[in-house]
Amino acid sequence: MGRVLVGPVVAITGGARGIGRAVAAHLARSGARVAIGDRDLEQARASAGQLPGKVEALGCDVTDTSSFSLFLQSVRERLGPIDVLVNNAGLMWVGPFDQEPEEAARRQIEVNLHGTIRGVKLAAPAMRERGRGHIITIASAAARLSPAGESTYAATKHGVLGYLSGVRSELRGSGVQLSVVLPGVVRTELAAGTATGAARLLTPEEVARAVAGLVRRPRFEVSLPAHVGPLARWAQVLPQGLRDFLLRLAVPDQIAALADKRARHSYEERNLTGPESAGEEP
Numbered sequence: 575m576g577r578v579l580v581g582p583v584v585a586i587t588g589g590a591r592g593i594g595r596a597v598a599a600h601l602a603r604s605g606a607r608v609a610i611g612d613r614d615l616e617q618a619r620a621s622a623g624q625l626p627g628k629v630e631a632l633g634c635d636v637t638d639t640s641s642f643s644l645f646l647q648s649v650r651e652r653l654g655p656i657d658v659l660v661n662n663a664g665l666m667w668v669g670p671f672d673q674e675p676e677e678a679a680r681r682q683i684e685v686n687l688h689g690t691i692r693g694v695k696l697a698a699p700a701m702r703e704r705g706r707g708h709i710i711t712i713a714s715a716a717a718r719l720s721p722a723g724e725s726t727y728a729a730t731k732h733g734v735l736g737y738l739s740g741v742r743s744e745l746r747g748s749g750v751q752l753s754v755v756l757p758g759v760v761r762t763e764l765a766a767g768t769a770t771g772a773a774r775l776l777t778p779e780e781v782a783r784a785v786a787g788l789v790r791r792p793r794f795e796v797s798l799p800a801h802v803g804p805l806a807r808w809a810q811v812l813p814q815g816l817r818d819f820l821l822r823l824a825v826p827d828q829i830a831a832l833a834d835k836r837a838r839h840s841y842e843e844r845n846l847t848g849p850e851s852a853g854e855e856p
């Protein structure tokens with residue numbers, strides 16, 4: 575029988591907007607005690623105020639070890655030991671690899687990959703000591719596929735999957751569960767102006783439902799839509815030429831899709847190429 579979703583303490587990074595916010599709403603509605611951590615504390619507070627139940631809003635910059643650690647400590651003090659950490663914060667720059675500003679590449683690696691590594695290192699030891707806990711990471715279908723125009727983003731998400739696979743082996747038998755969610759394109763600001771290829775556009779609520787399902791019944795890897803992961807793995811056994819042909823049909827070319835770069839200007843200026851926000855204390 576699955577675990578009953580009543581009262582677990584859940585900490586979500588990047589929970590002020592998009593998928594993180596939808597996960598917070600869904601879990602809070604199901605009775606979880608939720609804390610969202612975001613580098614934009616004002617937006618986190620505004621979102622928390624609109625969510626069902628009592629949702630704590632705290633500052634958290636996943637690129638800063640002391641900020642992330644203070645976030646987790648504040649969650650423990652306010653809500654109790656953390657049952658579930660959702661590593662959700664992430665950034666994406668889209669365009670030709672040779673036009674990507676170095677700063678955009680650095681920030682994607684720092685937030686998507688190192689932010690996840692940091693989260694696991696900061697949360698897992700206390701969970702191992704308790705003999706239970708669950709870390710759920712929102713990676714991407716780009717952990718298995720690499721769309722044109724998303725090369726660095728895909729590199730970070732491949733890295734996340736590789737890292738979690740290794741740590742999973744180290745935590746076997748400890749009572750600590752690891753999960754990785756691989757969604758295709760989801761309707762949020764991060765994906766503005768991009769195409770979905772052969773798959774349909776997902777909603778943040780669909781990802782939130784998948785996360786809630788994992789909290790009830792942990793599994794390591796979940797793809798959304800469900801067929802994408804198995805298909806991507808199956809494609810690996812095909813000869814290179816046939817594989818390239820099929821992937822060209824199914825995987826979007828984001829350079830071609832993004833005819834008008836203005837669709838992503840304000841997102842990328844705020845997150846990837848403009849001045850870095852200082853991050854705030856919880």
Ligand code: NDP
Nearest residue numbers: 588591592593613614635636663664714759760762764765
């Ligand atoms: P959004 O941009 O809507 O939300 C991301 C949130 O993360 C924002 O609240 C953002 O804050 C926050 N954030 C950014 N940097 C940091 C940081 N250093 N520390 C803490 N919080 C931070 O994106 P999504 O909801 O779409 O993305 C959530 C996750 O889902 C990401 O990991 C993404 O890669 C993944 N994903 C998204 C898909 C999509 O198509 N949308 C598909 C597959 C996976 P602020 O607004 O202040 O920058």
